[in-house]
């Protein structure tokens with residue numbers, strides 16, 4: 001849930017990068033971290049295993065600029081992708097304002113993609129959220145690799161609702177900021193919408 | 201949608217800061233801070249210049265969330281208190297009113313007993329403040345800043 005402080009004039013939001021193990025969630029955050037001005041970011045924290053697999057979460061605080069005289073900050077989180085970390089994934093979704101679903105474009109990862117998307121929907125429902133109603137974008141990552149599925153096919157499998165989606169190559173950064181901008185926009189549109197419609 | 205946003209208004213922000221300052225001095229602590237359960241830092245008091253409070257806030261909330269997950273598996277409602285003892289610094293983590301987390305960092309100039317005692321008192325005060333905040337946030341106009349967001353605002357966020 002967003003956090004608004006009228007005294008320090010700031011609005012903070014929480015974005016979660018979700019997706020199967022090794023799809024490139026941590027790489028997205030690393031690229032954002034490496035390509036953001038020092039004064040617009042905090043430390044990136046990775047709670048990882050010794051082999052660099054995300055154990056609990058990665059965390060990256062970002063400043064985006066001002067809205068109505070309020071500083072806006074985004075807290076980016078990734079979840080651990082491996083199936084057995086589901087309890088942790090659930091916890092990280094608590095209070096989420098927007099979700100980026102990162103899919104691995106490699107053909108042999110399609111099943112893992114679908115499984116992870118189903119798991120996202122279930123875990124959100126557990127927290128009282130509906131994936132069809134929250135700010136949500138999809139990223140097809142690893143477009144540089146040889147054995148990848150065509151985007152149309154991935155869209156038909158993973159993006160039935162036609163939310164904004166992006167091809168990406170997180171290692172070089174292609175599509176990374178486009179994805180982030182899209183989710184940030186949706187989050188602010190939803191903040192505005194939820195306020196202007198709740199009074200009726 | 202699930203839970204309402206955390207909203208802090210000036211008056212309550214001042215009261216929260218006051219509680220933090222008083223707790224720090226009453227408990228002889230180095231640092232006191234308050235975090236919401238989603239990891240947002242609400243207030244901090246003490247020697248925070250050399251501390252990465254944003255990271256501390258996020259990790260504390262992650263820690264509390266994980267401990268809450270363990271509680272659930274054991275069919276406990278929550279483990280409201282955590283204490284970690286280091287060689288120099290100690291950290292006392294208290295869930296207040298099931299909604300915010302009160303963190304006290306202290307060294308040998310204080311003691312666990314004293315911190316506990318003072319945290320209890322501060323928790324009561326914080327509960328009152330957060331009750332007020334919840335009521336205020338539900339009043340019309342409370343989220344004015346959100347209502348007034350324009351499409352241009354959103355576009356401009358990235359055009360720097």
Ligand SMILES: Nc1nc2c(ncn2[C@@H]2O[C@H](COP(=O)(O)OP(=O)(O)O)[C@@H](O)[C@H]2O)c(=O)[nH]1
Pocket residue numbers: 019020021022023024025026027028054078081141142143144145168169170171172
């Ligand atoms: N070729 C290629 N490799 C990638 C891309 N994105 C991530 N990787 C690699 O995939 C592996 C797993 O990435 P990581 O970000 O740790 O995955 P996570 O489990 O989703 O956090 C790492 O070796 C990355 O370098 C990409 O777009 N192209």
Ligand SMILES: [Mg+2]
Pocket residue numbers: 025026027053054078079080081
């Ligand atoms: Mg990872």
